[in-house]
Amino acid sequence: MQELVEKLKGMKSATEAQYDAMIESHAHKEVIKNLKEAGLEKDDLSDEEFHALLSEQKKRANSFAKGALGASGIFLFLELLG
């Protein structure tokens, strides 16, 4: 998760959509990694099941990233704008 925060901090002039895309990509990688650890592949899950896991992971990553970056004001600024 720290790796994600560092990447987001490096994206100084990025748009909110670019931040979201980075968080989504990180969450996707995490879900695939967890599936692999459980001895599963993406194809073993239905679309609905995969999206439920992805959504949960994205929620966690989003919450963590907002907290970590909130202090530096980046996300607060974006949230107030949007």
Next chain:
Amino acid sequence: MSKITLLDKLLKEYRKWTLKLKTASQNIEDNILQKDSSAVLEEKVVSIVISSVLVYIVIGIVGFFGVSVGGVWGVVVFAIGWFLSKAINKKVFGKERPVESLKEEEKLLLEKLEQLNHRHEEIRSHLPAMPVFFTNYPSLKREFGEMINRLLTYNASNLALKYRYRHAYLVKKYQNEVNTFHKIYANKKESSK
């Protein structure tokens, strides 16, 4: 469905379920530790709203008596509102709780949650090499029974309001995962719960 096909299906379901159990446990742990990082943002928004509302109320009341205030007084009232909102935020959102600051019963609860996760990850990791011992089911069932009991009797008054109300919801989700476990591990049908 042949028995082998059924067993393969149940084993795959069990692997998927271990991921869901881990998520449910992590959510409960994060809630007890008041670890929702997005609260930082929510707190700031609430502070701005409370301060702004206070400014409007005070200016409105004073204006009712025919006195016009603004400028510096508006800033002073906003600052008072900001200060008051800090106290409200502390009660509603709280602060992240380090593990060392938890009560013994809370530490034990988190430890048991982790142990239960680990137990099922162990079973999962040995699945290809070892057969599933259905004779283990009564002890696994008992462990989940004890865990649900611990979670239901947990004294949530230790938590800030936001996390206190969320605890009941997260325990319900955990209970749903335990019910799924019974369906998979003992191949129980909905009606035989």
